[in-house]
Amino acid sequence: MTVTAAEGFVAAGLHCGVKESGAPDLALVATADGRPVPAAAVFTSNLATAAPVQVSRRHLEAGGGQAVAVVLNSGNANAATGEAGREDAERMCALVAQHLDCAPEHVLVCSTGLIGIPLPMAPIESGIPGLVAALSPDGGADAAEAIRTTDTVRKEVVVHDGAVTVGGMAKGAAMLAPNMATMLAVLTTDGTAEPGDLRADLQRSVLDTFNALSVDGCTSTNDTVIVLAGGRAESASDLTHSLTQACNSLARQMAADAEGATKTVRVLVTGARSDDEARQAARKVAESQLVKCSFFGADPYWGRVVSELGSAGIAFDPDRVQVAYGDVVVCANGVAADHDASAVVSHLQARDVDVVCDLGLGIGQGTVLTNDLTHAYIDENMRTS
Amino acid sequence: MTVTAAEGFVAAGLHCGVKESGAPDLALVATADGRPVPAAAVFTSNLATAAPVQVSRRHLEAGGGQAVAVVLNSGNANAATGEAGREDAERMCALVAQHLDCAPEHVLVCSTGLIGIPLPMAPIESGIPGLVAALSPDGGADAAEAIRTTDTVRKEVVVHDGAVTVGGMAKGAAMLAPNMATMLAVLTTDGTAEPGDLRADLQRSVLDTFNALSVDGCTSTNDTVIVLAGGRAESASDLTHSLTQACNSLARQMAADAEGATKTVRVLVTGARSDDEARQAARKVAESQLVKCSFFGADPYWGRVVSELGSAGIAFDPDRVQVAYGDVVVCANGVAADHDASAVVSHLQARDVDVVCDLGLGIGQGTVLTNDLTHAYIDENMRTS
Numbered sequence: 001m002t003v004t005a006a007e008g009f010v011a012a013g014l015h016c017g018v019k020e021s022g023a024p025d026l027a028l029v030a031t032a033d034g035r036p037v038p039a040a041a042v043f044t045s046n047l048a049t050a051a052p053v054q055v056s057r058r059h060l061e062a063g064g065g066q067a068v069a070v071v072l073n074s075g076n077a078n079a080a081t082g083e084a085g086r087e088d089a090e091r092m093c094a095l096v097a098q099h100l101d102c103a104p105e106h107v108l109v110c111s112t113g114l115i116g117i118p119l120p121m122a123p124i125e126s127g128i129p130g131l132v133a134a135l136s137p138d139g140g141a142d143a144a145e146a147i148r149t150t151d152t153v154r155k156e157v158v159v160h161d162g163a164v165t166v167g168g169m170a171k172g173a174a175m176l177a178p179n180m181a182t183m184l185a186v187l188t189t190d191g192t193a194e195p196g197d198l199r200a201d202l203q204r205s206v207l208d209t210f211n212a213l214s215v216d217g218c219t220s221t222n223d224t225v226i227v228l229a230g231g232r233a234e235s236a237s238d239l240t241h242s243l244t245q246a247c248n249s250l251a252r253q254m255a256a257d258a259e260g261a262t263k264t265v266r267v268l269v270t271g272a273r274s275d276d277e278a279r280q281a282a283r284k285v286a287e288s289q290l291v292k293c294s295f296f297g298a299d300p301y302w303g304r305v306v307s308e309l310g311s312a313g314i315a316f317d318p319d320r321v322q323v324a325y326g327d328v329v330v331c332a333n334g335v336a337a338d339h340d341a342s343a344v345v346s347h348l349q350a351r352d353v354d355v356v357c358d359l360g361l362g363i364g365q366g367t368v369l370t371n372d373l374t375h376a377y378i379d380e381n382m383r384t385s
Numbered sequence: 386m387t388v389t390a391a392e393g394f395v396a397a398g399l400h401c402g403v404k405e406s407g408a409p410d411l412a413l414v415a416t417a418d419g420r421p422v423p424a425a426a427v428f429t430s431n432l433a434t435a436a437p438v439q440v441s442r443r444h445l446e447a448g449g450g451q452a453v454a455v456v457l458n459s460g461n462a463n464a465a466t467g468e469a470g471r472e473d474a475e476r477m478c479a480l481v482a483q484h485l486d487c488a489p490e491h492v493l494v495c496s497t498g499l500i501g502i503p504l505p506m507a508p509i510e511s512g513i514p515g516l517v518a519a520l521s522p523d524g525g526a527d528a529a530e531a532i533r534t535t536d537t538v539r540k541e542v543v544v545h546d547g548a549v550t551v552g553g554m555a556k557g558a559a560m561l562a563p564n565m566a567t568m569l570a571v572l573t574t575d576g577t578a579e580p581g582d583l584r585a586d587l588q589r590s591v592l593d594t595f596n597a598l599s600v601d602g603c604t605s606t607n608d609t610v611i612v613l614a615g616g617r618a619e620s621a622s623d624l625t626h627s628l629t630q631a632c633n634s635l636a637r638q639m640a641a642d643a644e645g646a647t648k649t650v651r652v653l654v655t656g657a658r659s660d661d662e663a664r665q666a667a668r669k670v671a672e673s674q675l676v677k678c679s680f681f682g683a684d685p686y687w688g689r690v691v692s693e694l695g696s697a698g699i700a701f702d703p704d705r706v707q708v709a710y711g712d713v714v715v716c717a718n719g720v721a722a723d724h725d726a727s728a729v730v731s732h733l734q735a736r737d738v739d740v741v742c743d744l745g746l747g748i749g750q751g752t753v754l755t756n757d758l759t760h761a762y763i764d765e766n767m768r769t770s
């Protein structure tokens with residue numbers, strides 16, 4: 001149940017001193033034999049790109065889409081740190097490469113934590129030798145533990161799909177940034193793929209998983225999803241399916257652990273003019289402060305849902321829209337529908353809530369996973385210290 | 386200090402029974418002599434348009450850009466009410482027209498309150514005769530009182546600009562919808578303008594006032610700003626300046642009374658490639674849940690501000706951005722700047738906070754007015770009943 005589930009990978013995690021709390025804060029995932037394998041990544045679209053994102057992107061290009069290892073720290077995002085931050089990220093890679101006896105370009109790097117504070121390099125430099133020495137097929141849980149920030153639990157996944165295994169770990173309360181920024185995920189597989197195909201597989205896999213998740217509409221400076229494909233399995237089948245399953249599981253684990261959330265809410269929009277319009281409408285509903293307050297209160301105020309659909313910037317006809325909570329239709333043809341109010345209340349009081357909106361205009365559909373907006377979210381985010 | 390400050394206008398407000406609380410819920414603003422004058426309006430961009438918006442838009446066209454009166458109710462938005470809702474809105478206008486002896490097309494209508502519930506017409510029908518009878522040059526405060534929903538205070542303004550007077554009233558915690566939806570504003574003036582010019586004046590006036598205000602990023606189904614120009618003043622000067630002053634005052638009153646807010650925050654973006662990009666960036670910062678939580682906690686976490694600028698969809702260079710709280714620069718050239726931390730804390734603890742972001746890319750600038758995200762906002766919005 002870890003990032004080392006696929007044969008050919010090792011991992012480690014430990015406390016080096018970035019976090020004052022003494023919690024684990026440094027992780028490494030690597031190929032067991034120290035040789036490069038095809039690698040691909042999807043990075044944040046935020047233009048305020050953190051140093052490790054800039055460095056990993058450059059290494060993937062310079063390394064010909066191959067990598068040996070991914071080194072990650074929590075407790076500091078190394079974002080808004082300028083040239084010094086880029087040098088620090090390069091140094092993390094170089095130190096790992098030195099101990100693994102590989103090229104620095106074959107090491108990728110991720111950071112997560114507070115933005116705008118120089119990365120404390122002394123503890124990281126002193127931690128790396130022990131981190132490399134601790135690499136083991138059993139080190140997955142330690143690595144997953146060491147990338148947590150406000151996560152209350154580790155997030156891990158294993159998918160067996162025919163002859164291929166995908167293992168993964170992640171941190172974060174959303175692709176769209178939690179408290180101290182950042183969603184990170186590292187996946188490994190024994191499947192076989194050329195770097196270009198692997199990138200395409202990964203891009204398809206994140207579309208309806210990590211990219212369909214929104215806690216608060218904030219896109220982090222550090223978001224990164226990396227996959228390493230070791231190629232030890234015999235099958236050479238398409239990896240999209242198993243990667244999607246793994247990403248989906250990790251995304252759901254993030255939604256369930258979103259900051260302060262008491263509910264996981266799936267917003268499904270159907271009947272849109274296109275899938276893109278459906279996704280856009282679902283995101284508008286999912287990111288609405290007012291709608292999210294209603295979820296917290298288990299309040300069946302569908303008027304807010306209709307109002308968000310109408311201002312989502314997509315084709316919309318107020319006389320055709322339908323809204324249901326679970327399978328109970330509360331609004332049909334744009335007006336209140338007779339319904340079983342107690343069934344709605346009991347659906348809204350559950351931990352998992354479904355909001356299904358049909359626009360009545362076409363066959364496009366899309367889903368966004370979100371959560372409620374709570375006092376605890378504010379408490380967690382109103383002060384960083 | 387009311388909507389009847391300009392000569393030639395009368396108003397009234399009373400409780401008719403839409404609100405169970407017994408609070409005033411029905412208002413009327415009209416020309417003193419019952420004759421039509423040039424009128425213009427700006428309506429919500431939400432496609433889930435409420436019935437009164439549809440009817441007012443039609444009346445302005447059918448009435449040749451002239452109007453005699455505006456009738457408004459609070460306690461029910463008459464939105465997502467379908468054909469019956471449109472008939473109810475028409476009926477409100479027809480009843481007022483009958484008592485004022487004018488054409489129904491010369492009456493405009495606004496509603497504010499809960500979405501998706503049929504408008505209770507019996508109290509409105511029985512209330513209108515008394516409402517018309519109560520019209521008076523002294524009725525402005527009563528009218529402003531009767532359009533409140535979650536507003537804690539009336540919002541009124543008078544601007545004297547040379548020979549021209551503009552009086553106005555408004556309700557709402559934002560153009561971008563508060564709790565029970567809707568920002569409404571009615572302005573009157575003794576200035577002179579043709580309907581087409583009046584519309585252009587009003588559109589220019591709302592751009593940097595009501596449209597530069599964002600409490601929660603939600604665009605209501607009912608937002609409406611109406612101006613009636615009676616033409617009794619001698620001057621025929623451009624009304625844009627005085628209308629802008631009036632709209633600005635009302636917008637600031639709304640920001641100060643935003644739901645649950647403990648702070649009013651002005652986000653100014655300079656150095657953008659264009660004014661439009663600056664406004665877009667300011668809005669992204671102002672609508673960020675994470676940034677708004679920081680304001681509530683008086684936390685100087687500028688990393689979140691930079692992250693929002695980077696994901697605002699505008700030109701951005703992470704190595705050029707500068708961020709200041711008040712006049713204290715906390716981030717320069719994209720990294721932390723030495724600064725007086727106690728000065729920042731004392732600025733952030735005040736009621737009015739300024740965040741000034743310079744992108745270093747051009748001369749475009751724009752401002753958005755917002756507030757903090759608080760427990761009280763959630764309390765006010767988590768349940769509608």
